[in-house]
Amino acid sequence: MIKVGFIGLGQMGRPMARNLVQGGHTVQVHDTDTAAMAALADHGAIVCASVADCAAGVDVLITMLPNGDVVKAVLFDEGGAADALPDGAWIVDMSTVHPLASDGIAKEATARGFTFVDAPVGRTSDHAEKGQLLVLAGTDEAGVAHLAPLFDCMGSETVVTGAAGLGIRVKIINNYMSIALNALSAEAAALCEAIDLPLDTAMKVMSGTPAGNGHFTTTWPGKVLKGDLSPAFMIDLAHKDIGIALDLANQMHLPMPMGSAAREQFSAARAAGRGRQDWSAILEQVRASGGLPHH
């Protein structure tokens, strides 16, 4: 049983704190929303009037807040949580904040003698309710072992990223990919509708191709990820095919801004002499555009 402070009782924080209480931990909570605190009190949490009170005497202080500025203010403003937190306590920020902001907070927490772990969560508020979140822990095996009694109340799976800062980094990358992919999928689905192709049929086909399974696990491992750019499917042909789709979309008056942006990436790849390389070489093209070192 761990003595925990929990600051931030929003849509995610509420069920997370409740699951800690129900897991048998002593949980002190704080939020600016008194109704949210009252609801937690009904479950057995100790309501605190200030962030300092909430941090007083705990082993682990968890923050679940809207952004890095708020986390920083809660922890380090005068009279803030850090001033009341016992020496050697752990601060676990489970918020989704800017990684560079998180790095700054980690640095200050460490300088003050605390152990800081970024541990944002994946999945949805439904999963939070059921204690089935995915915890992305920015620490090593030992750190996760220390925090497991808490993480296991809130989530059903913990990813050990191995080092400070990697939890929030992998969260941001994962969300980037999920969110942008959502919009791209919407373009593809809307184009199906515009050309009278049942979405079911399209989804059935895509479920067996990189369109539905992504490239990380299908086309890349055997090609670009092992440095083989000989073509299974050429950049030139990919450029041709996406051009047909965009032309079709344009005739249907359907805007496809992401597909348009994608085509220009393949155009740039062709300009860079990659036309007859495998389409997975688009990774090398994007890397080069960002000045990343030649593999």
Place this chain on the structure above:
Amino acid sequence: MIKVGFIGLGQMGRPMARNLVQGGHTVQVHDTDTAAMAALADHGAIVCASVADCAAGVDVLITMLPNGDVVKAVLFDEGGAADALPDGAWIVDMSTVHPLASDGIAKEATARGFTFVDAPVGRTSDHAEKGQLLVLAGTDEAGVAHLAPLFDCMGSETVVTGAAGLGIRVKIINNYMSIALNALSAEAAALCEAIDLPLDTAMKVMSGTPAGNGHFTTTWPGKVLKGDLSPAFMIDLAHKDIGIALDLANQMHLPMPMGSAAREQFSAARAAGRGRQDWSAILEQVRASGGLPHH
């Protein structure tokens, strides 16, 4: 055993025609590349000096050509294949052409008394060699049954799309999604590298989320596809998170044109009053931008 004409012996056409010969069919071939024809002759194909010769007397004429203009010319130019093709024969275009071009060719073929099927293929030239292509058949069960002896030589799986024109449509949509997703994945992978996050760690996490599994089978079925836009994950939050990733990328000097385009879609969704809807509502946003009818 079917008597087949096969026009177009490129990287894909060569192994496809060879697999037909090896499957026991009588195959007449033609290409402008005489070396390609000679290679097929070694396998037992009958070499034809013209497209008309290649079409003469066959039950099914297969075309595997670079684009719709070439297919159209091969079939319908004076002295072309259609002039020599027996009444009632089937024309099966396995090329990847513009769907509207395919529709035009289908119309003319039908007007001349032939049965036209668009049946482009998925997967790579390796799969073509091994007879393991995916055939996307723009016809119904009866049509596929008629052509199965041929399709089964060239491919290991046939999708029955149900109607003329849907084969090529699903091919184009699938490739659109695959190709654009490839570029988007490259952005995410390059960002990992730019922020010192091992790609392995990121891929491990993404393998369990919509980032790696797509939205068609994860977030959409329980939400937008059944008309439920109540938020599991809000558009507003998706917009915030993708903004963090883009800011990070900008600080790292990494261009992310697709992610940028995606963010503007979420911005448009917020402007349309969808900020507190589920992120799968981006489908409704994209549909609306293309003037598709309100669900």
Place this chain on the structure above:
Amino acid sequence: MIKVGFIGLGQMGRPMARNLVQGGHTVQVHDTDTAAMAALADHGAIVCASVADCAAGVDVLITMLPNGDVVKAVLFDEGGAADALPDGAWIVDMSTVHPLASDGIAKEATARGFTFVDAPVGRTSDHAEKGQLLVLAGTDEAGVAHLAPLFDCMGSETVVTGAAGLGIRVKIINNYMSIALNALSAEAAALCEAIDLPLDTAMKVMSGTPAGNGHFTTTWPGKVLKGDLSPAFMIDLAHKDIGIALDLANQMHLPMPMGSAAREQFSAARAAGRGRQDWSAILEQVRASGGLPHH
């Protein structure tokens, strides 16, 4: 006085042909729209039942048609205009067609012994009515001198581009820039409105800066166009400032897809080591992305 055939009596072609008649030339006209022909007949044009009739006996045949496929068909289909056109006649295509299509038409016209000139027009249908179009002549001084009696009826200004194909090229480039700039201007104007800045105030300021006057005549001549990339305004600062505008737009829920795309170009420039170069060096960046040779 020149004997002219004129094919294509749409919104632009009608007033152009009428101005030729009113300029004293003998004008034979053809269009598939008989009402359009009748209207021209009222002005004194000779109505022709076919494109061949329209080409018969003329010195110069002018085409003003929707796209290159139509121009090609009108000229070169069996029984088309070229079959009836006198040897050595001039064909002047004033349509806006794809430059590569225009090149193909020019080639065939020349092979048949005609002189082909691409001469698309600028400005609007109002200008066509008043004979005040801008003629972009894809020929040299001698060619323009030969056609001046016609051009001067239809337009008030003729640009001598100097060589075949350059008329249509400059038209397409000019329209590219005009059309894309229109959308970009709309983003800027909408952002003014979103942040309560009167458009008048913004337009007044922009009228004295590159925002209103473009870069061709302001920032480029003294810098990138003479190879000087020392910074008057650094790429890094441009990237910062456009980032502020985009952040503002995002907070206002205003999609800015073009500005977003622009920022990524500046990001790519920074990745390529151009951060401390003059902002006009973005030209070198874009050139490099297209594989154009290093200056």
Place this chain on the structure above:
Amino acid sequence: MIKVGFIGLGQMGRPMARNLVQGGHTVQVHDTDTAAMAALADHGAIVCASVADCAAGVDVLITMLPNGDVVKAVLFDEGGAADALPDGAWIVDMSTVHPLASDGIAKEATARGFTFVDAPVGRTSDHAEKGQLLVLAGTDEAGVAHLAPLFDCMGSETVVTGAAGLGIRVKIINNYMSIALNALSAEAAALCEAIDLPLDTAMKVMSGTPAGNGHFTTTWPGKVLKGDLSPAFMIDLAHKDIGIALDLANQMHLPMPMGSAAREQFSAARAAGRGRQDWSAILEQVRASGGLPHH
């Protein structure tokens, strides 16, 4: 003669402060770069060891700093400039900062009894040297009259925007438009080169069209800005023409991300039923995409 404090002696601040000294004002300067301060001392400025010293006893305190966070810290941190500044003094922030940050600073300055004016500058460091900057004053005529003795030393033109916050807003909009237009111009110029069209010829033509003169002063005033969307040049045709340019660029392997984004805007306009409206109606389209009220 005014007693001035000047904080921020970077590439722009140095010559601006020097011009104030040379204009006869008493100028106290501060920067973290002591060499920069020493250089100003040679011109007759009074070097101050802290921002508080620099603010002590002055009538007007000018800040010229990298971003809003720095301006805020310089002014309002404990022991900052505001603590030393005489009651009723004016604070003039000439930095380019985020408008919302500027609004926050203005609010705090006003609450403390100071008069705050945002007055960022336009043009380049060369203009700063010569005292020929453009001052964008976020105040009314009376405010500008009060500050004119200073502005006239640093700049050759002052725009009276009329109200607090409009100076920085117009600066950001102007830079947005200038910077994005720069990248768009680069696309057009690179396309000229890719298709062998001399840039001189293109620039000559564009100098007489909206491509070179912008839409604010050419196509908009007679159309969209007065509510007339009847077509001088239709959205449908604009969409067609930009499509030709993009197709050409794609064939040349030249990425055109901004033009691609522009085309999708016109596609969206067509989907919204604007195909036969004037191309200036793209303003209404962009406004609608951002949820701005129907005109």
